[in-house]
Amino acid sequence: QVQLVESGGGLVQPGGSLRLSCTASGFSLDYYGIGWFRKAPGLEREGVACITSDGKTYFTNSREDRFTISRDNAKNTVYLQINSLKAEDTAVYYCASDVGGDCQSAQDDFHSWGQGTQVTVSS
Numbered sequence: 001q002v003q004l005v006e007s008g009g010g011l012v013q014p015g016g017s018l019r020l021s022c023t024a025s026g027f028s029l030d031y032y033g034i035g036w037f038r039k040a041p042g043l044e045r046e047g048v049a050c051i052t053s054d055g056k057t058y059f060t061n062s063r064e065d066r067f068t069i070s071r072d073n074a075k076n077t078v079y080l081q082i083n084s085l086k087a088e089d090t091a092v093y094y095c096a097s098d099v100g101g102d103c104q105s106a107q108d109d110f111h112s113w114g115q116g117t118q119v120t121v122s123s
Contacts, residue, residue, distance in 0.1 A: 002026040002112055004034075004095050009117030012085055020080040020117060022095030027112075029071065033098030034078040035110055036069060038091035038119075045107070048093070051078060053101035085121045092116040 008020040022034060035050040049069040050058045057069050068081040082089060096110035 004097065004112050004114040006093060006095055006114040006117040009093060009119045011120045011122065013123050014086060014121055016085050016121075017081065017083045018085065018119060020082070020093055020095075020119070022078045022080070022114065024076045024097075024112075028073075029076050029078065029097070030073050031101055033101045033103040033105075034071065035096055035098060035103060035107075036078075036080045037094045037096065037107065037110075038089075039094070039116075040088075040091040043091075045094070047107055049080060050098065050103035052098075052103050056103075058103050082119070085119075087121050089119060090121050092118050 003025055005023050012018055031053050033052045036048045037045050038048055039045040047060050049067055051069045051071050066083050071078045094114055094116045096113045098105045098110055
């Protein structure tokens with residue numbers, strides 16, 4: 001079964017950090033771009049970051065100051081490190097695959113969406 005599984009979410013205080021993981025099963029991530037997205041209550045799902053098959057990274061809304069995306073193909077896993085967490089980072093975080101490998105697909109053209117992992121930032 002081809003799927004992506006997110007993990008690493010939780011409850012964290014403002015200013016804290018989390019590392020989210022996106023692990024593939026049933027296929028190799030090597031040739032895919034992987035995007036991280038999030039959906040906060042009452043808001044549309046938005047893109048956060050994407051890493052291409054050859055390791056180039058993209059961030060939306062200048063998030064590279066607090067967000068880092070990386071991949072470990074040997075572990076078939078992509079990571080999203082979030083530092084200096086803020087209340088507005090509270091959301092369900094999803095990962096999905098970009099078949100083209102270059103993170104140029106529209107959000108709706110990403111595949112194999114995971115079930116998401118909840119991140120809650122609160123004191």
